[in-house]
Amino acid sequence: MNFDLVDEFSPWEVCEATQKAAAVEAARRAFATVAYRKEWAGAGISDGDIGVETWSRLPMLSKEALVDAARTSLPYGGRLNVAPEHLAHVFVAPGPLFMPFTMADMEVLAGSFAKALAGCGLTSDDLVDQTTMYNWVIAATALDRALLKLGCGVVPGGVGQSERHIEVIKQLGITAIVAFPTFLEHVLEQASTSGHRLPLKKAAVMGELRDPQAKQRMHDTYGLTVREFYGVADVGAVAWECAVGNGMHLRDDLLVEFISPGQSNAVEPKPGSPAELVVTDLHRQAMPIIRLRTGDLVDGLMREPCSCGRSTPRFTRIVGRSSEITKVKGMFIVPRLVADVMQLQGLERPFRLVVERLEGSRDELSLEIAGEPFQDPTEFQTKVESALRIRLALKFVESLPDGGPRLLDRRFATGG
Numbered sequence: 011m012n013f014d015l016v017d018e019f020s021p022w023e024v025c026e027a028t029q030k031a032a033a034v035e036a037a038r039r040a041f042a043t044v045a046y047r048k049e050w051a052g053a054g055i056s057d058g059d060i061g062v063e064t065w066s067r068l069p070m071l072s073k074e075a076l077v078d079a080a081r082t083s084l085p086y087g088g089r090l091n092v093a094p095e096h097l098a099h100v101f102v103a104p105g106p107l108f109m110p111f112t113m114a115d116m117e118v119l120a121g122s123f124a125k126a127l128a129g130c131g132l133t134s135d136d137l138v139d140q141t142t143m144y145n146w147v148i149a150a151t152a153l154d155r156a157l158l159k160l161g162c163g164v165v166p167g168g169v170g171q172s173e174r175h176i177e178v179i180k181q182l183g184i185t186a187i188v189a190f191p192t193f194l195e196h197v198l199e200q201a202s203t204s205g206h207r208l209p210l211k212k213a214a215v216m217g218e219l220r221d222p223q224a225k226q227r228m229h230d231t232y233g234l235t236v237r238e239f240y241g242v243a244d245v246g247a248v249a250w251e252c253a254v255g256n257g258m259h260l261r262d263d264l265l266v267e268f269i270s271p272g273q274s275n276a277v278e279p280k281p282g283s284p285a286e287l288v289v290t291d292l293h294r295q296a297m298p299i300i301r302l303r304t305g306d307l308v309d310g311l312m313r314e315p316c317s318c319g320r321s322t323p324r325f326t327r328i329v330g331r332s333s334e335i336t337k338v339k340g341m342f343i344v345p346r347l348v349a350d351v352m353q354l355q356g357l358e359r360p361f362r363l364v365v366e367r368l369e370g371s372r373d374e375l376s377l378e379i380a381g382e383p384f385q386d387p388t389e390f391q392t393k394v395e396s397a398l399r400i401r402l403a404l405k406f407v408e409s410l411p412d413g414g415p416r417l418l419d420r421r422f423a424t425g426g
């Protein structure tokens with residue numbers, strides 16, 4: 011499939027048609043592997059059935075299935091589609107999950123992140139502190155190569171050691187940083203507390219942005235332009251912000267589908283009705299990735315063209331995980347929305363949402379917050395209820411289990 015004719019500035023319909031045709035080719039290649047052939051045969055699919063019209067019949071792939079397959083059929087779970095001597099990199103994720111890439115795969119992967127980082131505003135003029143992990147996992151290697159592709163200078167700082175980062179950023183005059191948002195904010199705060207003025211001008215952040223205001227806050231407080239990108243280890247960059255900073259554009263050469271959480275039917279993500287992202291890699295040779303459920307949820311898609319000139323649809327952010335979502339009275343309950351309200355109110359307390367089935371099959375949603383009751387909880391409760399679009403009971407409890415789930419659905423529990 012020739013992608014040279016489309017890019018993120020091509021009309022979206024053209025991108026979509028190209029993606030679908032390329033996805034079919036990728037699925038046909040995947041059919042050559044033992045694992046896909048077995049799984050798809052189980053769903054009554056033969057290679058003649060793989061086509062654009064029949065695409066939605068192809069079974070989805072989950073992270074759990076990848077890990078399970080790797081356990082029974084080491085090391086690649088029957089999904090390796092090239093001779094082992096053609097591998098360039100093998101990354102190791104918890105599971106264990108081994109992720110093989112050929113040299114050509116690495117080029118595509120780095121290319122996807124290069125587009126993402128360019129969208130986030132990084133240029134060849136920047137000297138960049140790359141602060142994600144270099145060992146075993148994919149992130150740093152992919153980002154490092156992407157930065158080189160952009161012509162940036164790279165300082166391979168890696169994870170942790172915020173004081174060392176601060177020192178080096180100052181000494182080298184580093185202008186940009188690639189980081190997880192919590193680490194970035196920690197570095198900025200620490201530098202400011204110890205009286206350092208950092209030369210940083212730009213940041214590209216990935217991963218959980220717990221606080222939707224964080225980007226603006228870092229800009230206002232430290233004069234830093236923060237842009238966000240979203241990636242999935244198996245396929246690379248998936249979406250990224252542009253200079254406008256109003257939503258992350260979907261990648262042009264990746265098939266992204268939206269499905270109802272926990273189901274497999276296609277839905278359009280909407281506020282109050284999030285959808286799970288499912289991705290198909292159009293290029294990958296070493297290990298085809300077809301219809302992988304990411305577990306990540308978005309709750310809206312902006313389809314109107316962006317003023318940056320890109321025509322690819324945008325979503326604002328990841329609102330949660332499909333494992334952390336349930337439906338009560340027809341409404342999706344997303345703990346992240348509660349976290350947002352708490353953050354905006356400056357409340358840092360553990361909480362959890364509990365769903366119970368009362369007599370007469372009535373479902374009740376409670377929000378449990380650890381610690382002393384608020385002075386006047388009514389306003390807070392109204393805010394949470396309007397964020398979740400459902401009424402709930404607010405309860406204050408002495409404590410909540412450390413690191414426990416933020417959502418407990420007791421309706422379908424078989425015990426405990």
Ligand SMILES: [Zn+2]
Nearest residue numbers: 252254316318
């Ligand atoms: Zn844009």
